[in-house]
Amino acid sequence: MKKHRTNIKRISYCVSSLLIFILNSCGPFIPSTLPGGVTGTASSQPVEQLTIPALPAVYQSQFLNPLDVPHTYMQDNCLHLRNKWKPTSAAPGTVVMIIMFKEISNPNRFHKLMTELHAQNFEAITTKQFLFFMERNIRIPFRSVLLIQDGNFESKNFDENFRPYWDSLGWPVVNGWVGHFDVPRSMLKQNVELEKEGWVDHQSLGVTTDTVLSDDTSKTVITRELGDSLTEFADHYGKTPYAFIWPNGGFALRPVQAARQLGYQLGFTSNSRGPVMYNWVPLANVIDPERSQLIPEGQINDPLMTLPRYSADEALDAIDFVRVMGQEAAIYQKANKSLDLNYYNVVCKSTYGEIPIP
Numbered sequence: 439m440k441k442h443r444t445n446i447k448r449i450s451y452c453v454s455s456l457l458i459f460i461l462n463s464c465g466p467f468i469p470s471t472l473p474g475g476v477t478g479t480a481s482s483q484p485v486e487q488l489t490i491p492a493l494p495a496v497y498q499s500q501f502l503n504p505l506d507v508p509h510t511y512m513q514d515n516c517l518h519l520r521n522k523w524k525p526t527s528a529a530p531g532t533v534v535m536i537i538m539f540k541e542i543s544n545p546n547r548f549h550k551l552m553t554e555l556h557a558q559n560f561e562a563i564t565t566k567q568f569l570f571f572m573e574r575n576i577r578i579p580f581r582s583v584l585l586i587q588d589g590n591f592e593s594k595n596f597d598e599n600f601r602p603y604w605d606s607l608g609w610p611v612v613n614g615w616v617g618h619f620d621v622p623r624s625m626l627k628q629n630v631e632l633e634k635e636g637w638v639d640h641q642s643l644g645v646t647t648d649t650v651l652s653d654d655t656s657k658t659v660i661t662r663e664l665g666d667s668l669t670e671f672a673d674h675y676g677k678t679p680y681a682f683i684w685p686n687g688g689f690a691l692r693p694v695q696a697a698r699q700l701g702y703q704l705g706f707t708s709n710s711r712g713p714v715m716y717n718w719v720p721l722a723n724v725i726d727p728e729r730s731q732l733i734p735e736g737q738i739n740d741p742l743m744t745l746p747r748y749s750a751d752e753a754l755d756a757i758d759f760v761r762v763m764g765q766e767a768a769i770y771q772k773a774n775k776s777l778d779l780n781y782y783n784v785v786c787k788s789t790y791g792e793i794p795i796p
Contacts, residue, residue: 491781494774497718497767501759503729506711506720511741516786518717519778521575522771525796528575530775531768533713534568534582535560535760536706538683538747540589542599551754552603555583558761562609565639565681569704572742575716581764586706586747588614588643588683590621593628596638604637614643614683614706617670626674633675641681642667642702650688660696668700680704682743689733694743705743707735710752713760715767720746 493515496508512518521527535555542548561579563571568584570576585600596611603609615629632638644651644663651660663685671679680703684693687708697705709732711720721744723736735744748756782793 488784491784492777493781494770494777497770499712499763499766501763502712502720503722503726505722505724505726507723507736508718509721509736509741510717511719512717516782516790519782519786520790520793522716523775523778523782523793524575525794526577528571528577528716529580529768530771531715531764531766532571532578532580532582533715533760533764533767534563534571534578534584535713535753535756536584536745536747537586537750537753538706538708539585539587539750542595542750545599547754548599548750551750554754554757556607558757560757562603562607562611564610565612565641565704569680571716572704572714581761584612585609586612586614586683589647590616590625590629592625593632596632600638610637610639612681613638613640615640615671616643616647616685617645617667617674618647619645619670630674640671640675640679641683642671642679643683644685645670646685648686650686651684651690651693652688653690653692655690655693660693664693664697664700664702681706684708687731687733689735689738689744691738694738694740697743698740703742704745705740706745706747707733708749709733709735709744709746710748711746712756713763714745715764718767719744 496510498508502508510518512521522530537551539548558581559579560581560583562585563578563582565584567576567578568582571578571582587595587600591613596613600609600611604611613629613632629638629640633640642664645666646663649655649659649663651663664682667682668678671677678701680701682697682702682704683706689705689707694705709722711722711732714720719741721736721741722732722734724734726732738744779793782790
């Protein structure tokens with residue numbers, strides 16, 4: 439009996455010790471403020487064993503409208519910092535101007551814009567390069583531009599306006615293609631040939647020319663504009679578009695959510711807010727009385743699906759500001775690199791490993 443009681447005490451002691459070990463091992467979750475104010479789980483270590491270092495504030499620019507606030511979209515601090523400081527990533531301050539062209543009625547002004555972009559060391563990139571830059575911060579030219587021609591045009595438009603820059607500089611162009619069913623066969627054939635040549639990348643601009651999507655738009659119309667376009671592209675271009683140019687500047691939460699569900703990864707508005715950088719997209723949270731035509735997109739909370747674009751005229755006037763913003767952002771990021779790396783070493787390194795040294 440005495441031996442039996444001794445075994446019970448030993449078992450009780452072991453269970454108690456195991457319970458204490460488990461409780462000590464499962465310390466409270468420590469919330470960490472991600473860039474842009476998003477809260478995430480930083481560590482599962484007890485508070486008394488880990489002090490989360492502060493991260494620097496998001497770069498702000500005096501050249502943005504006061505109501506156009508830089509928004510971040512990376513939910514994982516550690517992945518963001520690793521992508522930011524890997525030696526193979528884009529240089530700090532890499533900036534992209536997204537420029538939309540409607541009908542090019544003034545070729546002289548168009549060529550002036552393109553000449554000025556080249557003179558200030560901008561280089562055109564593809565949609566895929568842009569996507570990978572925004573998602574993973576892959577290396578692209580320090581000053582990049584994404585050229586988007588909205589609407590359906592015959593090959594003459596591309597040959598006369600864009601092809602000279604493809605031939606001399608290797609600059610591609612994106613076409614926002616409206617995939618309606620009554621596209622002239624000759625126009626469609628010409629655009630398929632341009633796609634095959636590899637320098638005109640067609641992405642979706644819906645399937646009708648007069649639609650404006652909003653939260654009041656019926657599910658049928660949203661499905662038609664977003665979903666039917668996928669079928670049209672598969673039939674004619676043999677590919678699936680992953681970028682959607684919001685038709686006539688209209689967008690809202692429901693259409694954005696539907697676009698995500700259908701697999702779109704980028705969305706371009708007609709809002710002129712500024713350039714974009716990795717994990718940095720200027721958006722507005724409220725209506726600006728002085729620019730009431732611009733739809734506030736910040737509350738949708740999906741920056742990659744509500745990307746701003748300059749019109750061609752606005753872009754020509756904004757080039758100097760964009761160039762300076764990239765330079766300022768580079769200086770700011772380099773000045774705060776030690777804070778970034780300190781955070782990474784304390785919070786991230788045990789899970790993500792060392793950031794490679796060049």
